[in-house]
Every structure is written in C-alpha cells, then in structure tokens.
Amino acid sequence: MDRVVIVGGGVLGIMHAVEARRLGHRVVHLEREPGARGASVRNFGLVWVSGRAPGPELALALRARNRWEELAAAVPAAGFRANGSLTLATGDAELQLLKEAAELPDAAQRGYELLDPQAAARDLNPELGGSFAGALLCRRDAAVEPRQVPGAFRDHLLAGGTGQAPAASGTARAGYSWLPGREALEVAPHAVRDHTGTWHHGDLVVLCTGAAHTGVAGQHLAGCERQPVRRVRLQMLQTRPLPGRLTTSIADGDSLRYYPAFDLPGRDRLPPQQPAAAAAAAQLLLVQRLDGSLTIGDTHAYDEPFAFDVDEDAYDHLRGRAEELLGSRLPPTQRRWAGVYSQVTTSELYHRSAVAPGVVLVTGPGGRGMTCAPAIAAETFA
Numbered sequence: 263m264d265r266v267v268i269v270g271g272g273v274l275g276i277m278h279a280v281e282a283r284r285l286g287h288r289v290v291h292l293e294r295e296p297g298a299r300g301a302s303v304r305n306f307g308l309v310w311v312s313g314r315a316p317g318p319e320l321a322l323a324l325r326a327r328n329r330w331e332e333l334a335a336a337v338p339a340a341g342f343r344a345n346g347s348l349t350l351a352t353g354d355a356e357l358q359l360l361k362e363a364a365e366l367p368d369a370a371q372r373g374y375e376l377l378d379p380q381a382a383a384r385d386l387n388p389e390l391g392g393s394f395a396g397a398l399l400c401r402r403d404a405a406v407e408p409r410q411v412p413g414a415f416r417d418h419l420l421a422g423g424t425g426q427a428p429a430a431s432g433t434a435r436a437g438y439s440w441l442p443g444r445e446a447l448e449v450a451p452h453a454v455r456d457h458t459g460t461w462h463h464g465d466l467v468v469l470c471t472g473a474a475h476t477g478v479a480g481q482h483l484a485g486c487e488r489q490p491v492r493r494v495r496l497q498m499l500q501t502r503p504l505p506g507r508l509t510t511s512i513a514d515g516d517s518l519r520y521y522p523a524f525d526l527p528g529r530d531r532l533p534p535q536q537p538a539a540a541a542a543a544a545q546l547l548l549v550q551r552l553d554g555s556l557t558i559g560d561t562h563a564y565d566e567p568f569a570f571d572v573d574e575d576a577y578d579h580l581r582g583r584a585e586e587l588l589g590s591r592l593p594p595t596q597r598r599w600a601g602v603y604s605q606v607t608t609s610e611l612y613h614r615s616a617v618a619p620g621v622v623l624v625t626g627p628g629g630r631g632m633t634c635a636p637a638i639a640a641e642t643f644a
C-alpha cells in the first residue's frame with residue numbers, strides 16, 4: 263500500500279492519518295468543515311479505562327491508552343496527562359459496588375484501588391472537600407485536551423512527523439495533505455469524490471465520518487440488514503477556571519449505572535437515581551482542563567429527533583452534584599454545548615465495514631471513541 267485517503271478530521275480520522283504515516287504511507291485527508299467540529303472536540307478528553315467491560319473492550323482501551331502516552335511524547339500539544347480518576351460513592355450501595363469492582367480479576371490492570379474518603383480527599387485530591395463515602399481510584403485513566411487534539415496532530419503531520427518523535431524536518435511534508443472544506447459525496451472502488459468534483463484515489467480510502475449517518479456513508483448504512491449504528495446526544499458545560507488544582511478526573515456514583523465494568527451484583531442494589539438525573543440519563547464526569555476550567559457532563563438522549571436546544575434542569579443537577587463532591591461553589595459556567603456520537607448497536611466495540619472495494623467505513627465507537635481511537639486505527643491497518 264502506498265496512498266491512503268481519509269475522510270473526516272475528528273479523532274478517528276486523525277489517528278488513522280497518524281498510523282498511516284507511521285507505516286510510511288502517503289495520506290490525503292479530507293474534512294468538510296474548516297477543522298474538526300464533531301464529537302472529538304466536544305468531549306471530556308477522557309482516556310477512560312476504568313469503566314470498560316472485561317475482555318476485548320478493556321484490552322482495546324489499554325492498548326489505546328499506551329499508544330496515547332507514546333504519542334504524547336511526539337505531540338505534547340495534545341495535553342496528555344496520566345492523572346487517573348476517582349469514582350466517588352455517596353451511599354452504602356454505591357460503596358459496596360465500588361468494593362466489588364476493586365476485587366475484579368482485572369483490577370490490577372486497570373490500576374483500581376479502593377480509598378476511604380480521607381485518603382481520597384486529603385492525600386490524593388485535596389480539592390475534594392465535599393461529602394462522600396469512599397472512592398475508587400483508577401490509576402490507568404488519563405486525559406487529553408480535546409479541543410487541541412486534532413489540530414495538534416495535524417500540525418505534527420504537516421511538519422513531517424509520523425507520530426513517533428517530534429517532527430525533525432520538513433522533508434516528509436509531501437507525505438500528508440490536509441484538505442479542509444471538502445465534503446465527500448460519493449465513493450467508488452479505491453476512490454472518493456468531494457463536492458468540488460475532484461476524485462481522490464488511494465490504495466485504501468477510510469471514511470471516518472462520525473455521526474453523519476446520512477452522508478457519504480448513509481447509502482451503505484441504509485443497505486445493511488440491521489442499522490449497525492445509532493446516534494446519541496449529550497449535553498456538556500465548561501466553567502471558568504477553578505482557583506485550585508484537581509489532581510484526578512472525577513466521576514459520581516451515577517456513572518456506575520452506565521459503564522459495563524460495574525455490571526456486577528451490587529448494581530441491582532443501587533437506589534433510584536435522582537429524578538433530574540434519571541430524566542436526562544445523567545452521570546457526573548468532571549475533568550479539569552489545563553487552563554484550570556472544568557469540563558462537566560453529561561446527559562444521554564437516544565431518541566431522534568434530538569432537541570436543538572439545551573436543557574437547564576440537567577445543568578442544574580450536574581453543577582449541584584459537582585458542588586456536593588467538591589464541597590465548594592463552582593466557578594460560573596462559561597460555555598454550554600451538546601455533542602452527538604455514533605454508537606454501535608451490536609456487540610462489536612465499533613463499526614468497520616467495506617463500503618466498496620478499497621473503501622472502509624470506521625465509526626460507532628460511542629462514548630469510548632476518544633479513548634480507543636489510536637488502537638482502532640491500528641486495527642484498520644493490521
């Protein structure tokens with residue numbers, strides 16, 4: 263293989279570009295917007311190992327997490343830090359479930375450790391001044407800066423980098439072409455046509471078109487026996503900078519309801535969710551950005567058509583939960599937004615299918631896409 267065409271400038275597209283360059287292929291990279299605007303820049307930037315299902319999902323996440331760490335050495339602007347996470351239990355039932363998780367056979371692979379509130383708050387993350395019953399530390403969790411990731415890797419590739427070491431010279435520059443403002447409309451064997459009418463030919467064309475299920479991938483998806491992917495909409499917010507420094511990312515006990523790692527006997531004993539959380543299928547995840555601000559989410563809507571506006575009740579709930587756990591007032595909200603991801607409806611971890619000879623569609627990683635993108639890209643080329 264020599265030439266690879268990639269459609270979509272989100273994290274899956276850029277990680278395929280990085281992997282292709284690492285393998286020595288020339289890359290042409292198309293994106294319909296001026297830059298990434300989809301789920302990849304709207305997410306928490308969590309490289310999240312802790313909640314993954316045992317087996318293949320955990321293995322994929324761990325491979326990806328290791329790759330993120332390697333890539334960070336070459337692309338420091340991605341903001342990778344191995345900061346770990348704390349999942350905080352607020353009652354006995356949540357605490358019992360955390361204890362079950364801490365005893366999983368793969369707990370050591372995840373870097374799980376059960377902490378009492380004192381240890382979690384005083385020793386590990388002194389900003390946690392609120393009330394909670396205990397915490398599950400996941401040492402393998404990490405974070406990146408989602409708004410910076412696509413641009414940081416593009417700059418690296420444009421400077422001749424291949425994801426392995428800081429770009430040293432411009433000699434390999436011809437190996438990567440970034441074509442923003444080009445919408446792919448049609449595929450043919452080993453080729454894709456953009457809206458200007460230009461055909462881009464490659465030994466391999468990879469469509470990383472995210473949650474655009476009716477675009478260039480739409481005809482193929484509609485032809486599948488059963489719709490292999492669905493769309494999920496999430497609400498998020500970002501505060502102004504917090505004066506203190508959170509040493510880990512934070513999750514509340516509601517996250518135990520959603521992540522497959524916690525599908526353990528104790529889950530059935532969890533009390534009902536608070537009504538505002540249940541109405542929005544909410545969990546609290548909180549990541550401090552490098553500038554000190556806090557990214558806070560999230561909610562889940564599964565039924566389309568999605569609301570075009572954001573719902574304040576969900577934000578009140580999430581801010582309230584964060585304040586309970588931190589034991590202090592949050593800085594004012596600076597930004598609110600919603601994001602949509604593509605999620606497989608099968609037992610696969612993501613969707614990959616041949617759309618035409620030499621053309622593959624890779625999408626549907628759902629809420630693990632930022633985490634797993636480097637490993638998914640490696641699997642495409644393997």
Ligand SMILES: Cc1cc2nc3c(=O)[nH]c(=O)nc-3n(C[C@H](O)[C@H](O)[C@H](O)COP(=O)(O)OP(=O)(O)OC[C@H]3O[C@@H](n4cnc5c(N)ncnc54)[C@H](O)[C@@H]3O)c2cc1C
Nearest residue numbers: 270272274294300302305306308446472601630631632633
């Ligand atoms: C609010 C939110 C929070 C999340 N938090 C996390 C998290 O913390 N950790 C985690 O692991 N995952 C998280 N996820 C999931 C993760 O963000 C996604 O799985 C991942 O970003 C998907 O990447 P992508 O490249 O497939 O899609 P996208 O980022 O949507 O990129 C697709 C790109 O393709 C372009 N495109 C589409 N059609 C065409 C076309 N025809 N021609 C040219 N370009 C086209 C789009 O413009 C877009 O830029 C979250 C998702 C959301 C929405």
